[in-house]
Every structure is written in structure tokens, then in C-alpha cells.
Amino acid sequence: MAAIAESLFPGAWILLLCGSVLVISVAATVFQVRRRALAVPATEPERSDQLFWDLFLGSAVALPALIIPALTSAWAGLFLAGAAVASGVAAYRGSPRMVAWLSLRRQRREYLPLHTAAQAEHSVLLERWRRYELDPAYCIDYPAMTDVRLPQTAAVIKAMREAEQLRAAGHHGYPPAVERFSRALADAEQAAGIPAAGQ
Template sequence: MEMMILVLAVLVVLTTVATVGLAGSRAHRHDDPDATFWYAFTGLCVLAPMLLIPAMTSRVLSGALVLLAAGTAIATHMVCRRTADIAAFTSHRAELAAAVTTISHRHQNLIAQWSRYELDPGAAIDFPTMSDVSVPETSALIRAMNAANRLQRRAVEALDLSASGEATHEPSAHVLGAAGPAVMDDDVAHYQRAVSELAAALETAEDSARRYQRG
């Protein structure tokens, strides 16, 4: 008798886990709301006899199985929800990392464009104001460059912090909380805006340098 109860309890747990898991994760993955109903309906059809038939001999046993199924359903739902949150966050972080790579490439190109005035003797002679921080346009360029460098580090650090949380399989509140994705989004957006401002500052400084060269 005890072995039958144990087997029945195991079957209730497995059926509940499968029902909740399929109704939640697979239906969401396939983008089919109707699938949720059918997975749940099928699972309940399988689960109902396991819960109702024992009531014919023992209401206590039937009640215990109902509580077991309810507890298993809640626990499975929480696990599925957490797994889905982590997967969504990981996907979003990957998109932001790709965006940072693209922005960094543009950033480095701008730095290389400015470096020519420092490293190329001919360019340094032809456009001396590009190295003169007393010139307002050049001073603004240096400030924009420093800001872009600082925000690049901040964006990379935010992504690295989230990656370290994923690596331990215990994401912190910063990772999965409401502030986590928002912090990363803001850092990447600020970096992108800083690089755009750097591009504008470099163009303005170059225009000023060409005007100075023409006298």
C-alpha cells in the first residue's frame, strides 16, 4: 500500500511539472496562446483521476495529493518564470553587447582620425590648432573625447557585471531586478550619445582648423 501511494505521489508530481512546464515555456516559445489552454487541459485530464480516484478510499490521501499537486504547480511556475526572466535578460544583454561593439568601433575610428593630427608631422604643421587646447573648438573636442572614454568604460563595466551574475547562475537584483536592464540600457545609450557628440566636436574642430589654415 505504501509503495502504491509513493508511486501515485511521484506520478502526480511528474504530471504537474510536465503540465505547468509545457503550458508555460513551450507555449510561450511557440507564440501560441491557445497552446497554453490545451497543454493545461490535457494535463488536468491526466491528473484528475490520480486525485479523484483515491478519494473513494481515503479523503485524506486525496487531499494530500491535491496539496502536493498545488505545491508542485506553484514551485514549477516560479522556476519556469525565473528561467524565462534569465533567458530574456541574457538575450537583451547580448543585443546591448553587440551595440557596444558597434559604437566602440566608431569611437576608435574617431580617435584614430584625431590621432593623425598628433602623430603625422605634416598634419600637425598644417593644422596646429588641433593640438592647441586654448582653442575653444579643440578644448570642446578633448572634453568630448574624455566623456566618451569614461562612458565606454561604464557601459562595458555594466555588461561585465551582468555577465558575472549569469556565470554564477545566481543573478543579483541588479541583473534581474527592474533596475538591472534599465541601468544597462542607460549606460549604452549615454555612451552612444557621447560618441555622437565626439563626432560632432571633431567635425567642428576640423572646420575651425581649416579656417585657421586659410588665414
């Protein structure tokens, strides 16, 4: 009885180790192949070359992890083959969501500096706009800047409102909205006769 227990203990560790390596390698290979298929289309020779190397590297890890335990026990090989198929199916079905999540993460990482720069520019533009509303000298000298009946001033108010709403929502359209606000403010200042040096 002790001999059976001693032989089962190393066998369980080998099964656990090989099973982990097999499941991870199959899932990673399927995910990598599926990710490339969902990505921007590549040329056919390039795609087949990538597919070959993905499958080659995945099978170089997965096959030994399946064959070694299968040589010691057919049941272990059958169990590991079932685990490999299950992990492959799970990776195939879950890969579109994972690819979308990774893409969203990458976009957010790329968007963050643009958003930060847009916030700084937005603050400068709001400060520039406030002087026309709050400074009595500017209100007297440039009354057109607060007259919303003028199309240029109405465009500034509209662009300012849009930029504020997109900033509050954290929308990816916020940086372009700040650019539109900047152009609208410059156009209104030009129409009001404000010299460029005073901007």
C-alpha cells in the first residue's frame, strides 16, 4: 500500500505540472492565432508565416507536455488531451473579448496624454473667454464677444458647451472638441476686431 501511495504522489505532481504547461500553452497558442486573425489583415505570405511560427512554438511546448504523461499512463494522456481541447475551445471563444479589452486598454493609454494636453488647453481657453465676460474693460472695448446674436459668438458658446460636456463624460472626442473651441474663439476674436497680440 505504501508503494502505491509513493508512486501516486510523484505521478500526481507530474500530471499537475504537465497539465498546467499543456493547458497554458494551448490556450496561449489559440489566443495568439485568433488575435492575429482578428487584427488588421496582413498579406497572405506574412499571415501564413506568422501562423506557422505560432503553431510551431505552441506545439513545441504542448506536445511534450502531453506525450510524456501519456507514455506513463493512457488515462493521464486522455485526461490531458481533454484538458487541452477544453482550454483551446475556451481560448477560442474568449479571445474576441480579450482582444477587444486589450485594444481598449491600448487606446486609453495612447489617449491619456492627448486628454491631459486638451485639459490644459481647455483651461487656457476658458480663462481667455472669461476676461470678455468678467473684465469690465474688455466688455466695453469688445461688446461683440458677449453678444450671442452674432454667429461667431454663438459658435464659441456652442463649442465651449460641447467641450465641457465631453470633458465631463471622459469621451474620446474631447481633444477635437477643444480644438474646435479654440478655432471658434479665435474666429470670434478676429470678427470682433481684437488684435492678434492681445490674444
